[in-house]
Amino acid sequence: MLELKDLSVDYGVGESAVHAVRNVDLTLHRGEVLGLAGESGSGKSTLAYGMTRLLAPPGVVAGGSVLYNAAGEEPVDVLRLTDAELRRFRWAQTAIVFQGAMNSLNPVHRIRTQLTDVIRAHEPDTRPAERLDRARELMSLVGIPEDRLESYPHQLSGGMRQRVMIGMALALRPQIVVMDEPTTALDVVMQRQILSRLVKLRERFDFAVLFITHDLSLLAEFSDRIAIMYGGRIVESSPSADLYRDPLHPYSRGLLGSFPALRGARRELTGIPGSPPDLRAMPAGCTFHPRCPLAFDPCARRRPPLAATSPARDVACWLHATPDTED
Numbered sequence: 495m496l497e498l499k500d501l502s503v504d505y506g507v508g509e510s511a512v513h514a515v516r517n518v519d520l521t522l523h524r525g526e527v528l529g530l531a532g533e534s535g536s537g538k539s540t541l542a543y544g545m546t547r548l549l550a551p552p553g554v555v556a557g558g559s560v561l562y563n564a565a566g567e568e569p570v571d572v573l574r575l576t577d578a579e580l581r582r583f584r585w586a587q588t589a590i591v592f593q594g595a596m597n598s599l600n601p602v603h604r605i606r607t608q609l610t611d612v613i614r615a616h617e618p619d620t621r622p623a624e625r626l627d628r629a630r631e632l633m634s635l636v637g638i639p640e641d642r643l644e645s646y647p648h649q650l651s652g653g654m655r656q657r658v659m660i661g662m663a664l665a666l667r668p669q670i671v672v673m674d675e676p677t678t679a680l681d682v683v684m685q686r687q688i689l690s691r692l693v694k695l696r697e698r699f700d701f702a703v704l705f706i707t708h709d710l711s712l713l714a715e716f717s718d719r720i721a722i723m724y725g726g727r728i729v730e731s732s733p734s735a736d737l738y739r740d741p742l743h744p745y746s747r748g749l750l751g752s753f754p755a756l757r758g759a760r761r762e763l764t765g766i767p768g769s770p771p772d773l774r775a776m777p778a779g780c781t782f783h784p785r786c787p788l789a790f791d792p793c794a795r796r797r798p799p800l801a802a803t804s805p806a807r808d809v810a811c812w813l814h815a816t817p818d819t820e821d
């Protein structure tokens with residue numbers, strides 16, 4: 495449905511540019527939940543902003559394409575859409591829920607007005623009664639009693655406000671929903687409730703979800719596939735069950751060992767020594783090698799390519815590739 499090809503995003507230009515996203519290839523299939531994980535600063539949000547053209551200056555897409563394949567239509571490159579086309583693509587085709595989105599509800603308007611306004615702005619031909627019906631349906635989809643439509647944002651709990659935002663994102667039945675740490679500000683129980691509701695909605699409406707978080711245990715439970723980012727690049731991409739059972743990249747292993755599992759046997763938390771790389775002065779070779787417990791001869795010299803180890807799994811690590819593969 496969405497194919498990112500060789501996408502690179504910088505902040506600033508010239509020698510002082512920060513290369514926040516580097517040569518990312520990533521495919522989001524119809525109806526799937528794809529999780530994107532990585533430490534703070536690995537480039538996850540930049541990727542989400544870059545692919546939806548929401549980057550604010552000094553952010554610039556330095557190269558690549560973002561192909562959107564709507565059913566029965568020619569693929570279009572989102573990075574080359576005109577402003578009018580882009581407006582239709584956002585909301586109608588893609589909806590985005592950002593971290594702390596609940597705080598962007600307008601405090602002086604009732605929830606009803608805010609939900610119906612979204613529908614009116616994009617589908618001006620709908621009648622008021624129809625819009626109100628849709629707003630009611632959205633509230634029940636996200637598990638909030640309909641009478642709360644008459645509430646103002648401050649009369650709802652944080653979890654409810656965040657669910658209203660998810661409802662708003664689904665108002666125009668988008669094909670793709672991008673969630674950038676949408677539940678981080680909420681407690682763990684609320685995060686799980688919202689995610690399991692989203693997964694059920696996805697089964698009903700068949701939209702695809704790109705879910706961004708640094709919490710791998712949440713992703714392992716709710717996503718079909720997981721891509722791991724480090725220093726602006728994807729270092730592993732795998733079905734979530736495989737990644738959880740047998741992470742191939744030492745960074746994925748470290749990340750998994752940094753969060754308590756929500757289910758299963760208790761594991762000791764290990765964490766990852768060191769800190770994320772400085773994007774302006776990346777280490778040579780594999781960018782993870784200075785922190786990697788398994789680094790060996792080629793790692794400091796050559797960057798491993800992201801290569802398939804099986805039809806569904808890709809990893810960028812010399813432990814799983816022959817060092818004579820050209821990058």
Ligand SMILES: Nc1ncnc2c1ncn2[C@@H]1O[C@H](COP(=O)(O)OP(=O)(O)OP(=O)(O)O)[C@@H](O)[C@H]1O
Pocket residue numbers: 505512514532533534535536537538539540541551552553708773
């Ligand atoms: N406006 C900016 N100017 C310069 N550098 C920036 C700017 N915004 C972000 N960056 C840098 O780009 C890199 C990627 O940031 P990004 O927010 O995409 O990471 P992230 O993985 O989403 O982190 P988090 O989990 O904390 O949101 C970081 O090193 C950050 O310092």
